[in-house]
Amino acid sequence: MSKAILGKKLGMTQVFTEEGAVVPVTVVEASPNVVVRVKTVDTDGYNSIQLGYGEIKEKHLTKPVKGQFDKAGVAPVKYLREFRLTDTPEYTVGQTLAADIFASGDLVDVIGTSKGKGFAGTIKRHGFHRGPMGHGSKSHREPGSLGPMTSGGGGKVVKGKKLPGQMGGNQATVLHLSIVKVDMDKNLILVKGGIPGSKGSLVMIRDTVKPR
Numbered sequence: 001m002s003k004a005i006l007g008k009k010l011g012m013t014q015v016f017t018e019e020g021a022v023v024p025v026t027v028v029e030a031s032p033n034v035v036v037r038v039k040t041v042d043t044d045g046y047n048s049i050q051l052g053y054g055e056i057k058e059k060h061l062t063k064p065v066k067g068q069f070d071k072a073g074v075a076p077v078k079y080l081r082e083f084r085l086t087d088t089p090e091y092t093v094g095q096t097l098a099a100d101i102f103a104s105g106d107l108v109d110v111i112g113t114s115k116g117k118g119f120a121g122t123i124k125r126h127g128f129h130r131g132p133m134g135h136g137s138k139s140h141r142e143p144g145s146l147g148p149m150t151s152g153g154g155g156k157v158v159k160g161k162k163l164p165g166q167m168g169g170n171q172a173t174v175l176h177l178s179i180v181k182v183d184m185d186k187n188l189i190l191v192k193g194g195i196p197g198s199k200g201s202l203v204m205i206r207d208t209v210k211p212r
Helices: 063-072 122-126
Strands: 004-016 022-029 033-039 047-053 079-085 107-113 118-120 165-167 171-183 188-192 202-207
Touching: 004 047, 004 079, 004 188, 022 171, 033 063, 079 202, 122 165
Parallel strands: none
Antiparallel strands: 004 022, 004 202, 022 188, 033 047, 047 079, 107 171, 107 202, 118 165, 171 188
16 A cells, blocks of 8 residues: 655754664654545546645635535645555545654655745756856857757747756655654654755655655
8 A cells, every 4th residue: 555644844964873874864744644535436536545734724724625624524734735546545534644654664755846946047957068258258158059940930949948947946756765764752754865845845755656
């Protein structure tokens, strides 16, 4: 059965193994999640569950959103995320999931929103090389030629070309990370390496789609 949980990224630190090696880890606070809805192939055409995480005041909810929680009979939560399953869900509405659904050594994928970098040029955004820095050069950090000459109307910029624009602030997934430690007393999951997002941002930890 696939597993997933929502949490808050707290930041990075390091831990020591029994052999004395230093392991960089990201600390995720995974307070208990609640199952708000269960979808099956018979009722919705696919299998999934909706997980809720975080506290929110009822006055900040719209009536349609509040109706979802009233129908499920659960307390309102700040974040709702859907997690697809291949098999019929074994979860029930109102069930809570804690950090102990994962254990040390499990392989996971972490999904989050990458840090926003604002408007960036091609060198920072795509790793382009700069041009000559001499005074005679007219191309220091420009992207260069934008497109080939095409018949019937001259040049054309091909769709999908790497150009300056908004950098970051997109959904990002880091695959095949390992869990170093699970602290149930503080609802913490320590994931080896870095994960997307800034401190305090929402992340989802799920079973990896690439176990090998």
